[in-house]
Amino acid sequence: MRTFSDTDHGKPDQRGPWRYLLWMAAGHRRLLLSDCVFNMMWSGGLALTPAVIGQAINTGLVAKDQTALVLWGLAVLGLGIATALSAMLVERLELRLKVEPGYETMRLVTRKACELGTTLDRKSSAGDLVTVGVSDISLIGQTLEVGARGVGGAVGFVVVAVLMLFASWQVGLLVLVAVPVILFITTRLARTLRSRQSHLRAQQRELTDQSVDIVRGLRVLRGIGGEELFADRYRDGSQRLRSVALQQARASALLGAARTFLPSLLLAGVVALAGELVLTERLSAGQMVAFYGFATYLVIPTNQITFAVSKAMQGHVAATNVIRLLRTEPDVGPGPASGAMPGTGVLADPDSGLRVPADGLTAVVCSAGDSAALADRLGRYVESGATYAGRPLAELPLAGVRERILVTTADEHLFAGPLRRELNPTGRPDGSGSDDQLWAAIDAAAARDIVEALPERLDTHVAAGGREFSGGQQQRLRLARALMADPEVLVLSDPTSAVDAHTESRMAEGIAHLRQGRATVVFTTSVLLLHRADHVALVLDGTVAAEGSHESLMADARYRSLVERWTAVA
Incomplete structure (x- = not known):
């Protein structure tokens, strides 16, 4: 041919x-x-x-x-x-x-x-x-x-x-x-x-x-x-x-x-x-x-x-x-064509005062509008003064930023094809030739029951958009894919909003365990995730209003009202 x-x-x-x-x-x-x-x-x-x-x-x-x-x-x-x-x-x-x-x-x-x-x-x-x-x-x-x-x-x-x-x-x-x-x-x-x-x-x-x-x-x-x-x-x-x-x-x-x-x-x-x-x-x-x-x-x-x-x-x-x-132009420029990326460091957003340490789970409690704006600035999806390891993101190659910082939202798409390829799109091996690393990410996302229920498990072909899965199942699979990517900084937006409390507890534990030694930012008002966070920031009107642990911030009426509102809805 x-x-x-x-x-x-x-x-x-x-x-x-x-x-x-x-x-x-x-x-x-x-x-x-x-x-x-x-x-x-x-x-x-x-x-x-x-x-x-x-x-x-x-x-x-x-x-x-x-x-x-x-x-x-x-x-x-x-x-x-x-x-x-x-x-x-x-x-x-x-x-x-x-x-x-x-x-x-x-x-x-x-x-x-x-x-x-x-x-x-x-x-x-x-x-x-x-x-x-x-x-x-x-x-x-x-x-x-x-x-x-x-x-x-x-x-x-x-x-x-x-x-x-x-x-x-x-x-x-x-x-x-x-x-x-x-x-x-x-x-x-x-x-x-x-x-x-x-x-x-x-x-x-x-x-x-x-x-x-x-x-x-x-x-x-x-x-x-x-x-x-x-x-x-x-x-x-x-x-x-x-x-x-x-x-x-x-x-x-x-x-x-x-x-x-x-x-x-x-x-x-x-x-x-x-x-x-x-x-x-x-x-x-x-x-x-x-x-x-x-x-x-x-x-x-x-x-x-x-x-x-x-x-x-x-x-x-x-x-x-x-x-x-x-003719459509992206909101952000490509940055320099070449240049060395800095070593692991703090991801900071001067506009809000938010600082994400290079290690640990940082939870951010804020409104949906502030969550989207902060995620866009931290991932450099809009031009801002955000910095990584002391260097402005705008001065770093955009490809390097995308490799180091991964932002996931609630509407990420699941593509058609074998589930193994979808959860591990880069085909990154763990060195042993097995799927141990992939299964670890699946377990951290509390998604093992979903995969094991499929006729061919990881080799099962899924439909575009993952329409054979429920909303909660799609959310867990998307989280497993994000964890498998293993970036230096992982930004998650409400990763547990569509699951029950028991599953959410397992997901919170899995995220904290699997992401040890890496920076993770979670925009959430979930008490189960907030309990697992090493650091919590309260953002009001686009500015960090208070910081500390979940227990210490519960004394703040503004923080408590946001968390208790979510608890009442849940």
Whole structure:
């Protein structure tokens, strides 16, 4: 099996959708030029065939010259063979042109998504990502694919027009005038189609975002009785999308009708004019047959050109969506390209006054808003003055920061695939060739019962999002994955919020035991976790208001109110 090209063509041109498509075409220029050449051979062979048949009739049948008839017959056979071979190569090349640019676009989008990280959720909607991943990448590939067809169609049209002009200037002039008119009409219709497709894409993104929000909040909606309200809103949005889709379909149908009817009208005109010229003996029988073949053939290049124009308009819409995503910049810079990371030290946030020692379990009691803001600053997901071992995080390579400091939240995703790979994505061995280290992380997260209940244990394939697990089971598996990563600083946000008290006690003990000698920050109001903490900080309005042990802080009414509120809810 032949593999497709995996060449990296560098940074894409993001100055506009046409610029992006031209950059993609330049990156695949050898493939595109080869496809254009064979398309020209195929289209030219088809265009010449009626002329050769006409010559066979005039010099062979009419003149009753058997030798000439055989020679022109062999010429027709040769053109047929050349056309068939070129058509075969066109199919192979067009498949590559359809797949490779789409694959490269997906690679660029995936790379950008990884670069953006958490910024992706803030600056791009789920609808944008779904639209790009599902339809836009294929449309970009199709744009290059049909571009070569358009070139072949243009060459075939020129060949036929020249042959007609030499045989009869009247018919040749009719073709030269009619085809540009057909192209003008279809281009205008294609622009209308592009406008309606852009509107349709916007409606699709909006409805996709709404459906994702409904799925994510379905449990809450059921709890407050809001299912019907949101169902009605989704139904209204779906009907609006249906109306826009119908408008787009009308424009597409009108364009398709024009692509079929106008060339057929030209065919009728050419045949009528050629027939009139035959009756007046200004065209021979062989020329009449050739002109009929030319007129029939003209439907092919005209359709090729108009189809290429319509696909180019669709590719323009798709490229607009792609470059919108590629232009998105992350909230934080990459830091220096190289540089040594400091040794283990204190992780500090000057904005709040929070200091995380290099060893031990630090618990932070605060509101949900303060928790998210602190986690973002400590993990350098936003620009801040946070420091690690006395050096600002902004001055350290971002890759090094990500390796040293791991931030996990309650909505981390579980990916599809073997559970072993999901819990140990880096494949980090423990030196013994066994799973002892992985099982230690699973036990610390109180997740052994989950794994052992699976049919193939660690080798079981799990679904995307871990949807076969309950909320509490997903939370324990996510904690096991974070513990298995074993970073120098692990930041956990409410890691036990979805489990019962008995399981939570085991998880608190496991975290404290497994993370000995490492820094761990837990944002929580759980008494069981607070009892295990070596140090507790109370953060109010974004600032550390008090510090100490859980027992000493219970004397503070502000601290006690937050902890007791959680206890009452639990």
